[in-house]
Amino acid sequence: MIRLLFLAMLLLFHRVVLCGRFNLKNPKEIEARFGHMDWYERRVEPRFNIAPTQEILTIVLTPEGRREVQVASWGLVPFWMRKSGSQKPSPQINARAETVSSSPMFRTALKEHRCLIPASGFYEWIREGKARTPMHIQLKDGGLFAFAGLWLPGKHDGLPTATIVTGKPNELVAQIHNRMPVILRLEDEAAWLDPNEQNPTRLLKTFPAEEMRAYAVQPLVNSFQNDGPELIEPATVEQLRLP
Numbered sequence: 001m002i003r004l005l006f007l008a009m010l011l012l013f014h015r016v017v018l019c020g021r022f023n024l025k026n027p028k029e030i031e032a033r034f035g036h037m038d039w040y041e042r043r044v045e046p047r048f049n050i051a052p053t054q055e056i057l058t059i060v061l062t063p064e065g066r067r068e069v070q071v072a073s074w075g076l077v078p079f080w081m082r083k084s085g086s087q088k089p090s091p092q093i094n095a096r097a098e099t100v101s102s103s104p105m106f107r108t109a110l111k112e113h114r115c116l117i118p119a120s121g122f123y124e125w126i127r128e129g130k131a132r133t134p135m136h137i138q139l140k141d142g143g144l145f146a147f148a149g150l151w152l153p154g155k156h157d158g159l160p161t162a163t164i165v166t167g168k169p170n171e172l173v174a175q176i177h178n179r180m181p182v183i184l185r186l187e188d189e190a191a192w193l194d195p196n197e198q199n200p201t202r203l204l205k206t207f208p209a210e211e212m213r214a215y216a217v218q219p220l221v222n223s224f225q226n227d228g229p230e231l232i233e234p235a236t237v238e239q240l241r242l243p
Contacts, residue, residue: 019093019094019122019123019124019147019164019166019180019181020051020052020093020094020123021049021050021051021122021123021221021224022050022119022121022122022123022147022181023047023048023049023050023119023120023121023122023123023231023232024046024047024050024057024118024119024120024144025046025047025048025120025121025229025232026046026120026144027044027045027046027047027057027118028044029143029144030044030057030059030069030118030144033118033143033144034059034067034116034118034144034146034189035067036067037059037066037067037068037069038062038066038067038068038069044057046229047227048221048227048228048229048231048232049221049224049226049227049231050074051074051224052074052075052091052093053073053074053075053091054073054074054224055071055072055073055074055159056071056072056073056074056117056162057069057070057071057117057118058070058071058072058115058116058117058149058151058160058162059115059116059117059118059146059193060113060115060151060193061193061194061195067193070115070151070160071159071160072115072151072159072160072161072162073091073154073158073159073160073161073162074091074093074161074162074163074164075090075091075092075093075161075162075163076091076092076093076095076105076106076109076150076151076152076161076162076163077091077092077152077155077161078105078108078109078152079152079153079155091161092105092106092163093163093164094163094164094165094166094179094181095150095163095164095165095166096165096166096167097148097165097166097167097168097182097201097204098167100150100165100201100204101201106150106163108152109150109151109152109163110150110200110201112195113150113151113152113153114148114149114150114151114192114193114200115149115150115151115162115193116146116147116148116149116184116189116192116193117146117147117148117149117162117164118144118145118146119144119145119146119147120138120142120143120144120145121136121137121138121232122136122137122138122181123135123136123137123217123221124137124173124176124177124180125176126175126176132222133216134216134217134218134219134221134222134235135176135214135215135216135217136214136215136216136217136221136231136232137172137173137176137180137212137213137214138212138213138214138232139211139212139213140211140212140213145183145184146183146184146189147164147165147181147182147183147184148164148165148181148182148183148184148192148203148204149162149163149164149165150162150163150165151163164181164182165181165182165204166179166180166181166182167179167180167181167182167204167205167206168180168206169206170206170207170208170209170212171209172209172212172213172214173209173212173214175214176214180206180207182204182205182206182207183207184203185203185205185207188203188205191203215234215235216234216235217231217232217233217234217235218230218231218233218235
């Protein structure tokens with residue numbers, strides 16, 4: 001029953017939001033890319049198919065001004081969100097950049113709990129009639145980048161919860177989907193984490209298309225149960241079963 005509910009949730013996410021899957025293929029490079037931080041001796045393995053409600057790595061700023069790796073559950077759940085009958089609250093995996101500062105769901109997190117969410121790529125699906133072709137989108141150099149993220153403390157000492165901010169797509173992603181996750185420019189990451197930043201929405205810019213690439217991958221990524229480097233390998237025509 002739990003697995004069926006999880007599958008239903010993933011199907012709903014894919015119909016209405018982006019970004020709904022991403023990967024972190026080289027977590028050992030996080031410190032080199034984002035600077036020295038406290039890991040609490042955490043051992044992190046590469047992940048190639050990160051899905052909603054799963055644990056993700058976030059980078060937050062401590063009250064002392066140090067960067068720290070924090071594990072969170074992907075899907076923001078504000079403390080005031082209650083059950084509806086027997087149904088659990090629906091975690092919010094995305095926040096729209098256009099309304100994030102005015103939405104009751106996100107404005108507290110925007111003001112007090114911003115984070116970086118390290119990634120090496122994300123997935124979206126091109127629709128051609130009834131067919132859906134999975135696409136992998138990454139930086140041209142294949143390096144790490146940071147999504148603009150928001151987080152909130154967990155309930156009853158549980159894991160913090162987090163969401164990815166999305167905005168208008170660039171020219172590359174617009175061929176695939178009408179939204180894309182906000183990828184912060186390297187020079188904007190420190191300001192996004194800075195609690196003294198008075199206008200964080202100014203940092204929610206569309207990442208340049210010329211610095212990114214997108215290519216088709218195997219349908220293996222369609223199932224959240226699949227994980228491994230083969231998920232980001234370019235697909236052949238036979239694998240995609242194209243006409």
